[in-house]
Every structure is written in structure tokens, then in C-alpha cells.
Amino acid sequence: MDRPILAITMGDPAGSGPEISVKALSNDKIYQKARPLIIGDARVMEKAVRLVGLERKLTIHEITDIKDARFTPGYIDVYHLELVDMEKLEYGKVSAMCGNAAFHSVKKAIRLAMDGEVDATVTNALNKEALNLAGHHYSGHTEIYARFTGAEKYTMLLAHENLRVVHVSTHVSLRDACDKVKKERVLDVIRIAEKACRALGIENPKVGVAGLNPHCGENGLFGTEEITEIQPAIKAAQDEGILAEGPIPPDTVFSKARGGMYDIVVAMYHDQGHIPLKVVGFVYDRDKREWNAVKGVNITLGLPIIRTSVDHGTAFGHAGKGNANAASLENAIDYAVTLAKNR
Numbered sequence: 266m267d268r269p270i271l272a273i274t275m276g277d278p279a280g281s282g283p284e285i286s287v288k289a290l291s292n293d294k295i296y297q298k299a300r301p302l303i304i305g306d307a308r309v310m311e312k313a314v315r316l317v318g319l320e321r322k323l324t325i326h327e328i329t330d331i332k333d334a335r336f337t338p339g340y341i342d343v344y345h346l347e348l349v350d351m352e353k354l355e356y357g358k359v360s361a362m363c364g365n366a367a368f369h370s371v372k373k374a375i376r377l378a379m380d381g382e383v384d385a386t387v388t389n390a391l392n393k394e395a396l397n398l399a400g401h402h403y404s405g406h407t408e409i410y411a412r413f414t415g416a417e418k419y420t421m422l423l424a425h426e427n428l429r430v431v432h433v434s435t436h437v438s439l440r441d442a443c444d445k446v447k448k449e450r451v452l453d454v455i456r457i458a459e460k461a462c463r464a465l466g467i468e469n470p471k472v473g474v475a476g477l478n479p480h481c482g483e484n485g486l487f488g489t490e491e492i493t494e495i496q497p498a499i500k501a502a503q504d505e506g507i508l509a510e511g512p513i514p515p516d517t518v519f520s521k522a523r524g525g526m527y528d529i530v531v532a533m534y535h536d537q538g539h540i541p542l543k544v545v546g547f548v549y550d551r552d553k554r555e556w557n558a559v560k561g562v563n564i565t566l567g568l569p570i571i572r573t574s575v576d577h578g579t580a581f582g583h584a585g586k587g588n589a590n591a592a593s594l595e596n597a598i599d600y601a602v603t604l605a606k607n608r
């Protein structure tokens with residue numbers, strides 16, 4: 266486990282995943298801490314190497330068996346799945362072909378991890394519209410991983426620096442999200458959050474639990490979920506010895522966590538957790554008209570295997586231009602290495 270084997274999915278071939286994978290793996294230092302390979306299409310990856318002008322430095326090494334991987338700087342091992350008709354590939358366009366290719370890359374990575382052939386998986390972004398257009402009816406990686414690993418209690422963690430957030434629900438409408446705030450689910454997510462912090466090397470983690478409603482409902486004046494669902498879940502967690510606190514008003518809980526009061530925050534729905542993370546991790550420069558930083562990592566917790574991911578999307582606006590930012594993928598690779606080593 267000194268240099269864990271990482272299966273990195275190429276993501277939607279029409280997006281920035283192949284390009285940022287090449288950028289991340291062109292850094293020789295990565296091979297000192299991990300043995301990375303790409304799961305996807307070798308032709309797509311060759312095109313990405315040319316796109317970033319690294320064809321003299323990097324060779325795509327096509328494999329169909331992990332045993333054949335070189336894991337050596339100067340080569341990018343690609344577990345080739347013959348997924349893409351290069352004549353039809355158009356950067357920045359939603360297509361069933363690309364949705365299908367992204368899906369099968371993910372499915373293969375999961376299989377390899379479940380079979381113990383790789384130590385962890387790292388995903389590049391897929392486009393949910395393309396995925397569904399291809400007939401794969403999932404709302405994201407999280408649900409694909411749950412289905413193919415058989416996990417029942419899982420959740421999404423986003424992390425950037427010392428800010429970590431897990432979610433009671435993710436890809437559902439805001440109306441449905443409110444109905445999903447139930448004691449049992451909140452308690453499960455608190456438990457998973459605490460365990461994840463330990464897996465990341467944090468001793469005695471403190472878990473801050475957000476409320477759902479403004480000001481936590483002001484004692485029932487505008488919403489009662491804090492009283493009927495969230496408080497009882499926190500009490501049950503405390504009875505198990507977990508250092509959980511809350512419910513904490515959602516508008517300040519993240520600043521408190523960032524300041525060091527909590528190691529992790531339990532958010533009640535997708536955007537409650539995603540917005541603070543991306544306000545900190547995504548930094549746009551108005552004068553340069555580009556992103557100075559696109560950082561952060563997405564980790565699925567509660568799986569029997571490791572999955573870390575970029576926390577941005579397919580960035581179709583950057584695809585084919587060679588100017589996408591690889592920082593989030595580098596973060597995701599680092600987290601995968603840490604989790605594999607602590608397992």
C-alpha cells in the first residue's frame with residue numbers, strides 16, 4: 266500500500282476529464298505516491314495528450330489487464346474499453362455515445378476495485394444529461410457506485426482544506442429534500458461523517474449538524490424538522506459517544522467549521538453543503554476572466570471501496586481548449602492515496 270493502485274475514470278470524453286487527467290499524470294511526482302491508470306478510451310486519451318502539447322513527453326500505454334500496467338513516469342496506462350468513435354467525438358457537446366463511455370468507465374473501475382485489482386477509484390466528471398440520454402438512468406456517480414457495490418447507507422462528502430461537509434440528500438428536488446430530513450437518515454449520516462473523519466486521520470472528530478430552516482426554525486415558528494427529526498438524531502448520536510452538536514443555524518455553521526469549531530458538517534441537502542464549499546474552492550478572476558482555482562474533492566462514503574472525485578463538472582466550456590484546471594483532480598488523487606493507506 267506504499268503506492269496504491271488508483272483507477273481514474275476518464276469522465277465524459279467531450280468534457281475536460283481526459284485533458285486534466287493528462288495534466289495530473291504528467292507530473293512525475295505522482296508516481297512516487299501512487300500507481301495511477303486511466304479507465305476509458307486510449308484514443309480519447311491520445312487526443313488529450315496532443316491537445317495539451319505533451320506528445321513528446323507522454324506516451325499512452327494501452328492495456329486490457331492491470332498486470333500489464335507500467336506505472337512509470339512518461340507513460341499513461343489506459344485500460345482501454347473501445348468506447349468512442351473518434352470521428353463522432355465533439356468537444357463540449359452532450360451525446361449518448363459520450364454518456365455511455367463515461368458510464369462504462371465508471372462501471373469497470375468499480376468492478377476492478379470490488380475484485381481487489383485496484384486499491385481505490387478516482388472519478389472525473391460525467392454529464393448527467395448524456396448519461397441518461399445513453400439509457401443509464403442514474404443521477405450521478407454516487408448512485409452508480411451504490412448500485413454496483415450494493416451499498417445501502419452512503420452519502421456524499423465534499424472537502425476543501427479544513428472544511429468538510431456530508432449531505433443528508435443530494436440529487437433530488439428541493440421539495441423532496443425537505444421530506445428526506447428524517448431522524449434515522451440524519452443519524453446514519455452523522456455516524457458515517459464521524460467514521461470518515463477517523464479514516465482521514467482526525468482523532469475525536471467534532472460533528473456540527475446544520476438545521477434545515479432559517480434560524481433552525483426559531484423554535485417551531487418557521488419549520489419543525491429541527492425539533493421532530495434533527496435534535497432526536499443528534500441526541501441518539503451523542504448517546505453512542507459521537508461528539509455531535511446542533512442543530513446549528515445553517516447560515517453560520519460553515520464559518521464555525523472553517524474556523525475550527527467542527528471537523529465536519531452534516532448538511533441537510535445538496536446546495537446547503539455545496540455552496541459554501543465551492544465559494545471557498547472555486548475562485549474566479551474577473552479581470553483575467555478565468556478561474557484562478559477550481560479546488561475541492563468529492564468522496565462517496567459508506568461504500569465497500571474507495572471513491573474520490575473532482576468536485577466540479579464536465580466544464581464543457583473549456584473542453585478542447587487545453588486550459589482546464591487540474592487542481593481538483595490532483596486533490597482527489599491525494600485523498601484516494603490517504604484513504605487507501607489508512608484502510
Ligand SMILES: NC(=O)C1=CN([C@@H]2O[C@H](COP(=O)(O)OP(=O)(O)OC[C@H]3O[C@@H](n4cnc5c(N)ncnc54)[C@H](O)[C@@H]3O)[C@@H](O)[C@H]2O)C=CC1
Nearest residue numbers: 389390391392393394556559576577578579580582589590
Ligand atoms: N462529479 C461529477 O461527475 C459532476 C458532474 N457534474 C455535471 O457536469 C455538467 C456541467 O455542470 P456545471 O454545473 O456546468 O458545472 P461545472 O463544474 O462543469 O462548471 C461550473 C463552472 O466552473 C468552471 N470549471 C469547472 N471545472 C473546471 C476546470 N477543471 N477548469 C476550469 N474551469 C472549470 C466551468 O467552466 C464553469 O464556469 C452537468 O452535467 C453536471 O451534472 C457536475 C458536478 C460534478
Ligand SMILES: O=C(CO)COP(=O)(O)O
Nearest residue numbers: 404405406407408563574
Ligand atoms: O453532481 C455532483 C455534485 O453535485 C457530483 O455527483 P456524483 O458524485 O454523484 O457524480
